[in-house]
Each structure stands twice: as C-alpha cells, then as structure tokens.
Amino acid sequence: MTGPQPNPQILAITPYVAGESRVVGANRVVKLSSNEGAFGPPPGAQAAFRQAAAEMHRYPDGDSRELRRAIGKRFGLDPARIVCGTGSDELIQHICHIWGGPGADILMSMHGFTMYQISGTYSGARVIKVPERNLTADVDALLAAVTPATKILFIANPNNPTGSLLAPAELARLRAGLPAHVLLVVDAAYAEYVTEPDYDAGAGLVARTDNTLMLRTFSKIFGMGGMRVGWAYGTREMIDLINRVRGVFNLTIASQAAAVAALAEPGWVEKGVAHNTEWRARLAAALEKAGIKVWPSHGNFLLADFATPERARGADAFLRGRGIIVRPMGGYDLPACLRITVGTAEECTLVADALETFMAAEAARADG
Ligand SMILES: *Cc1c(COP(=O)(O)O)cnc(C)c1O
Numbered sequence: 266m267t268g269p270q271p272n273p274q275i276l277a278i279t280p281y282v283a284g285e286s287r288v289v290g291a292n293r294v295v296k297l298s299s300n301e302g303a304f305g306p307p308p309g310a311q312a313a314f315r316q317a318a319a320e321m322h323r324y325p326d327g328d329s330r331e332l333r334r335a336i337g338k339r340f341g342l343d344p345a346r347i348v349c350g351t352g353s354d355e356l357i358q359h360i361c362h363i364w365g366g367p368g369a370d371i372l373m374s375m376h377g378f379t380m381y382q383i384s385g386t387y388s389g390a391r392v393i394k395v396p397e398r399n400l401t402a403d404v405d406a407l408l409a410a411v412t413p414a415t416k417i418l419f420i421a422n423p424n425n426p427t428g429s430l431l432a433p434a435e436l437a438r439l440r441a442g443l444p445a446h447v448l449l450v451v452d453a454a455y456a457e458y459v460t461e462p463d464y465d466a467g468a469g470l471v472a473r474t475d476n477t478l479m480l481r482t483f484s485k486i487f488g489m490g491g492m493r494v495g496w497a498y499g500t501r502e503m504i505d506l507i508n509r510v511r512g513v514f515n516l517t518i519a520s521q522a523a524a525v526a527a528l529a530e531p532g533w534v535e536k537g538v539a540h541n542t543e544w545r546a547r548l549a550a551a552l553e554k555a556g557i558k559v560w561p562s563h564g565n566f567l568l569a570d571f572a573t574p575e576r577a578r579g580a581d582a583f584l585r586g587r588g589i590i591v592r593p594m595g596g597y598d599l600p601a602c603l604r605i606t607v608g609t610a611e612e613c614t615l616v617a618d619a620l621e622t623f624m625a626a627e628a629a630r631a632d633g
C-alpha cells in the first residue's frame with residue numbers, strides 16, 4: 266500500500282447519519298428528524314446574530330466569558346467550572362481523548378447517543394455497549410460491566426433516542442457504585458423538557474462528587490442547533506484539562522452573542538416546555554390510537570415502535586411521500602422504530618393523521 270494510512274480505529278467508525286431535511290419532489294417539508302425544537306430560534310438570538318455581522322473581522326473571546334457568566338447566572342453555577350464547546354459534540358470528543366484513549370474502556374448503554382461511540386472509538390478506546398432493560402439504562406448491568414480498564418461512562422438523561430429517564434436515586438446509585446477513577450458524564454441535552462419534580466440535570470451530582478461532568482446544549486430547547494453551542498460543568502481540574510485541548514477560538518462571535526441573548530429571551534423555555542408537554546402527550550395518544558406502540562419519553566421526541574422493521578420502513582416511506590421527515594432508527598439497533606420530534610401543533614397533527622392513514626391501510630392489507 267502507498268499513500269497516508271489512517272490510524273486503524275478510524276476505519277472502524279461508522280459515519281454519523283444526521284437527520285435529513287429534504288424530500289425529492291416535495292415543495293414543503295415537515296422536518297421532525299433532529300429534535301430541533303418547535304419554535305425556531307429565539308427572536309433576541311436572531312437579532313444578536315445579525316448585529317454580530319459587523320464585527321466578524323474580530324476574533325471571538327476565546328474564553329466565552331460573557332456567555333459563561335450568563336450560563337452561571339441562569340443555572341446558579343460557578344462560571345470558572347464551565348467550558349463552552351461548538352456543540353456538546355465537541356466536548357464529547359475532547360472528553361474521550363483526555364480520559365479515554367488507547368487501552369481504555371468507555372461504557373455506554375445499548376441505545377445511548379451515537380456520538381459516544383464515534384468519539385470513543387476515535388480516541389482509540391474500546392467502546393462497550395451495555396444491554397438495557399425496557400429501553401432504559403440498567404444501572405446493575407452498567408456496574409457489572411466495569412473493569413480496571415474502564416475510564417468513562419456516558420449516560421444521556423433523558424436518553425436520545427429512547428426518551429427514557431433515570432431517577433435521581435438511580436443516577437446516584439450508579440455514581441456510588443463506580444470506582445472513583447471512572448468519570449461519569451451526564452449528558453442532559455434534553456434537561457429543560459423534563460417535568461419530574463425531583464429531576465437533577467446533573468449539577469447536583471457534580472457538586473457532590475469530584476468525578477462527574479454534566480453536558481448541556483443550546484441545540485434543543487433554545488432552537489440553536491445551527492449555531493453549535495454546548496457547555497460542560499465539572500471540577501476546576503476537569504475544565505482546565507478541556508481548556509488545554511479545545512479549539513482556542515471555538516465559539517464564533519455570533520454563537521456567543523446569540524446564546525447570551527437566548528438566555529435573556531423572556532419566557533422562552535417556559536413556552537417550549539408547556540408546548541412540548543402538551544403536544545408530546547397528544548401525539549403519543551394519537552399514535553397509540555392508531556395502533557402504534559410509543560415508548561415513554563421525557564424529551565422533545567417520541568420513539569414510535571412499529572413492531573417490525575418492514576412496517577417501520579413502510580411508515581417512513583409513507584411519511585416521506587407526504588413531505589414529512591422523521592428519523593429511522595436502524596443505526597441505533599432499533600430498526601422497528603422511528604423517532605419523531607414534537608413539532609408545532611400543525612406538524613404534530615400532520616404526522617399523526619398520516620400515520621393513522623398508514624396504519625389503517627396496513628390493517629386493510631392484513632385483512633384482505
Ligand atoms: C442533540 C444531542 C446532543 C448535542 O448536541 P450539540 O448540538 O452538539 O450540542 C448531545 N447529546 C444528546 C443526547 C443529544 O441528543
């Protein structure tokens with residue numbers, strides 16, 4: 266062989282498949298494939314983005330100081346223990362390289378977020394997927410999978426794509442059962458959508474321990490996936506390590522300004538949560554009435570279970586024919602399922618009506 270050869274683990278990575286946004290032949294598309302939030306970006310964030318245009322010749326503040334201050338104020342956290350990333354995806358990658366790497370084991374649950382597997386493998390670590398129970402992370406199985414080589418355990422809470430949630434006591438039991446040298450990463454990308462009164466997105470656990478890191482993002486409830494803003498909260502030592510390796514000017518001036526403005530948008534989160542709670546329930550009820558099993562969800566999406574991969578594929582094709590894009594789940598080893606984002610009231614109604622028609626046709630076909 267000639268030419269540059271990649272490190273061998275790179276070839277083991279299956280490229281991430283993002284939610285699609287186009288359907289050939291459809292002039293109006295309903296995109297419910299990437300959990301982007303029902304209301305678009307906050308108006309104040311859009312204004313801040315436009316204003317930043319005049320400053321684009323300037324390098325951004327490499328430490329995202331104003332943004333970290335605003336995040337700290339909003340969530341009652343010490344800004345010195347926060348680091349921002351170009352989406353939490355960037356931070357996941359650094360975490361894997363800092364604490365994982367060759368010889369390390371990284372644990373995740375079977376249907377956990379794919380970026381843990383991609384970034385963990387990239388670092389040279391072995392990524393181990395631990396079986397779940399009822400599409401929910403199984404604390405006992407995770408603890409049983411720990412070896413002396415285990416360095417990191419990633420858990421999304423709520424989890425994408427299953428929507429499942431670990432109760433605070435279960436998360437605390439997981440932390441308590443892990444050796445002190447294992448970093449527990451609690452990825453709370455969907456934290457704002459959780460309505461359980463005793464929910465802790467992870468900040469409480471970070472405060473009580475010195476080996477837990479919380480990840481958050483502006484991509485979901487704040488509707489800013491295109492701006493790439495995420496953040497981590499951990500010990501000062503952890504934040505210092507991530508600061509050494511992240512892109513020095515990772516967040517653009519526009520991203521920083523828009524995120525600060527998003528936090529200041531009056532009532533934004535409350536509106537998003539109220540809408541999501543109502544329409545997630547309505548959409549779930551409509552799908553179940555149509556004969557589709559829906560897994561309980563704490564996020565801004567539903568995992569619809571069509572029982573067979575053939576039927577899920579058929580439903581996906583049927584929706585696409587109507588310009589509706591949802592997310593096939595074959596890559597998550599859930600080929601009988603489709604993940605559907607809770608969109609606007611109109612979008613929820615469209616997808617529910619379409620699936621009702623699809624299921625009626627399926628039933629007629631089975632009878633005939
Ligand atoms: C969407 C998502 C993220 C983050 O995304 P960024 O856009 O990179 O901030 C992280 N974890 C989970 C579980 C997600 O669903």
